[in-house]
Amino acid sequence: MSSAEAFARHLAGQRLRERIFRASTLAAAILLLLLLGGVVVSLLHGAWPAFDRFRLAFITQDVWNPVTNRYGALSAIYGTVVTSVLAMILALPVSFGIAVFLTELAPPWLKRPVGVAIELLAAIPSIIFGIWGLFVLAPVLQESVEPWIDGHLGKLPLVGALFQGAPYGIGFLTAGIVLAIMIIPFISAVIRDVFDTVPDVLKESGYGLGATTWEVIWKVVVPYSRSGMIGGIMLGLGRALGETMAVTFVIGNAHQISASLLAPGTTISAAIANEFTEATTPLYTSSLIALGVLLFVITFAVIAAARLMLLRLGRRGLASV
Amino acid sequence: MIHEPRRADSNVAGGSDAGRRLSEGGLNLKPSGRVHVPDSLDAGSPGRAVGEASVADPVFSCRDVSVFYGAKQALKGVTIDVARRQVLAAIGPSGCGKSTFLRCLNRMNDTIPGARVTGTITLDGRDIYSKRQDVAQLRARIGMVFQKPNPFPKSIYDNVAYGPRIHKLTRSRTDLDELVFTSLARAGLWDEVKDRLGSLAIGLSGGQQQRLCIARALAVQPEVILMDEPCSALDPIATAHVEDLIEQLRASYAIVIVTHSMQQAARVSQRTAYFYMGQLIEVGDTDRVFTNPQHRLTEDYITGRFG
Ligand SMILES: Nc1ncnc2c1ncn2[C@@H]1O[C@H](COP(=O)(O)OP(=O)(O)O)[C@@H](O)[C@H]1O
Numbered sequence A: 001m002s003s004a005e006a007f008a009r010h011l012a013g014q015r016l017r018e019r020i021f022r023a024s025t026l027a028a029a030i031l032l033l034l035l036l037g038g039v040v041v042s043l044l045h046g047a048w049p050a051f052d053r054f055r056l057a058f059i060t061q062d063v064w065n066p067v068t069n070r071y072g073a074l075s076a077i078y079g080t081v082v083t084s085v086l087a088m089i090l091a092l093p094v095s096f097g098i099a100v101f102l103t104e105l106a107p108p109w110l111k112r113p114v115g116v117a118i119e120l121l122a123a124i125p126s127i128i129f130g131i132w133g134l135f136v137l138a139p140v141l142q143e144s145v146e147p148w149i150d151g152h153l154g155k156l157p158l159v160g161a162l163f164q165g166a167p168y169g170i171g172f173l174t175a176g177i178v179l180a181i182m183i184i185p186f187i188s189a190v191i192r193d194v195f196d197t198v199p200d201v202l203k204e205s206g207y208g209l210g211a212t213t214w215e216v217i218w219k220v221v222v223p224y225s226r227s228g229m230i231g232g233i234m235l236g237l238g239r240a241l242g243e244t245m246a247v248t249f250v251i252g253n254a255h256q257i258s259a260s261l262l263a264p265g266t267t268i269s270a271a272i273a274n275e276f277t278e279a280t281t282p283l284y285t286s287s288l289i290a291l292g293v294l295l296f297v298i299t300f301a302v303i304a305a306a307r308l309m310l311l312r313l314g315r316r317g318l319a320s321v
Numbered sequence B: 001m002i003h004e005p006r007r008a009d010s011n012v013a014g015g016s017d018a019g020r021r022l023s024e025g026g027l028n029l030k031p032s033g034r035v036h037v038p039d040s041l042d043a044g045s046p047g048r049a050v051g052e053a054s055v056a057d058p059v060f061s062c063r064d065v066s067v068f069y070g071a072k073q074a075l076k077g078v079t080i081d082v083a084r085r086q087v088l089a090a091i092g093p094s095g096c097g098k099s100t101f102l103r104c105l106n107r108m109n110d111t112i113p114g115a116r117v118t119g120t121i122t123l124d125g126r127d128i129y130s131k132r133q134d135v136a137q138l139r140a141r142i143g144m145v146f147q148k149p150n151p152f153p154k155s156i157y158d159n160v161a162y163g164p165r166i167h168k169l170t171r172s173r174t175d176l177d178e179l180v181f182t183s184l185a186r187a188g189l190w191d192e193v194k195d196r197l198g199s200l201a202i203g204l205s206g207g208q209q210q211r212l213c214i215a216r217a218l219a220v221q222p223e224v225i226l227m228d229e230p231c232s233a234l235d236p237i238a239t240a241h242v243e244d245l246i247e248q249l250r251a252s253y254a255i256v257i258v259t260h261s262m263q264q265a266a267r268v269s270q271r272t273a274y275f276y277m278g279q280l281i282e283v284g285d286t287d288r289v290f291t292n293p294q295h296r297l298t299e300d301y302i303t304g305r306f307g
């Protein structure tokens, strides 16, 4: 065999390996799409009996009664939205502060430890947060914080209703606090990364005009990174909406809508996690799956919006380099 | 040895103060044209440049200013004055500390973690690095224009109004409009943008953006303007525009301009400072420095032997 032949065979082998490699990565990518499609199809299939039976009432009615076999998701949707919004309200200022500190104010030797601490916080399994919320946070809230809230904020005009009621220790407020702690690492990490995309020279122009750090952040950094920040916030919101374990521990799992944040309630994911093992009738099971569809739709919409925002930032970031 | 002046044409050097001072100092006059040896730089004692470092009634007065980035010393004992209503050009090869020098003057180095400044710098006789100095207030008195045009992602109007707004320089919207108008007019940009003040500044051409940045600096009504290679990202026509502008602004402001272009320094400045490896080598009237450099390193640079 001549060396030219050997070389030709070597090339042929190389081509074959390359083709196999390409085909297998393509297969992996297609598998992912198939899985996603499969999840959607089986969710819709499972949820069909409930949707077919209750139609729009499934999302507009506040009933959840396994005895009469009537199900409406309104209380779960309400709980999901309230706890997530509460978590955002609590987490945003803190995350913003962390990001500002890390990008603008922290001395170099403190940047890394704080950055690592935030990443560690993100790595704690959610069930740990649930246990902590139930055994540590809830008693504190019940004994000291909630009575104070009821006594003071509860008397306020207009918003007072939000803060009235018996201190259970578990409920919307507790879930909101636990969720806030869980999403702070995400939001602050994203905001920090977005802040880092602001060119130094832009900040220096602000400083050069005699702006203080606060003015540079508020009038230069934030406007520049607005869409990225909103994207990061929405990613955090997406997580808060879907968080199950920790919330299940501290929400109280009561299908009810109450004005007070101190009252127990439930969320979509907490209801599913709690009740799936008890769902005895096919309609009950189907209703729980239908809850899952709702959560899927809500979370998908939020995360898609977040991605879109971040994408816009990425494009502008490239354009301005 | 850095203080080794080159052989000067005796009647010119002898006629200037600097030349006389140098001769009185008993410094060796050696023939020029030797290949310069960088290692010999560090042997010299920093702080005294060849030429006329001080002026009467200076805006800025820098005495023995050194800057360290962590352990690295980027500026070594620079002593120099900045005169009023004059352009001072800082020239020198890349990395010699021109920007570092400029950024000392408005304490912009404070924003860099690990940066340290020693020596004294006074603005109108006041130590700007004193503990009592409010940094934001100091910077408001000093306009800064950067290498790359960097308008804020806001409208043309809001870019110029940014400084006046944060410093509450104007009481009414009409006052602010007026200030925006005069700033844009002084920067020679008004006619080009008066019909689109509300549109994004990013939409302007590079040269227009740079003049917008100058207008933005002027709007704070500074006493001094610092420019760090303001034309290096501009085409020749835009550059000429900015140079004309500098010529006009000189009537009212002290200007310090960093430039890597010796032609530009010769065109726009009245005094020139030559930096090399963190040291101020020579400073003096631009005409004198370019026609009759007294330090061998300056001459090497100006005649294009290196740099
Ligand atoms: N932020 C910084 N951190 C560390 N070193 C720096 C920093 N900025 C500049 N330097 C160093 O200081 C020296 C002078 O830099 P610079 O003043 O920017 O030079 P020039 O403007 O003359 O090109 C260079 O060696 C540069 O590497």
Ligand SMILES: [Mg+2]
Binding pocket: B098, B099, B100, B228
């Ligand atoms: Mg520079």
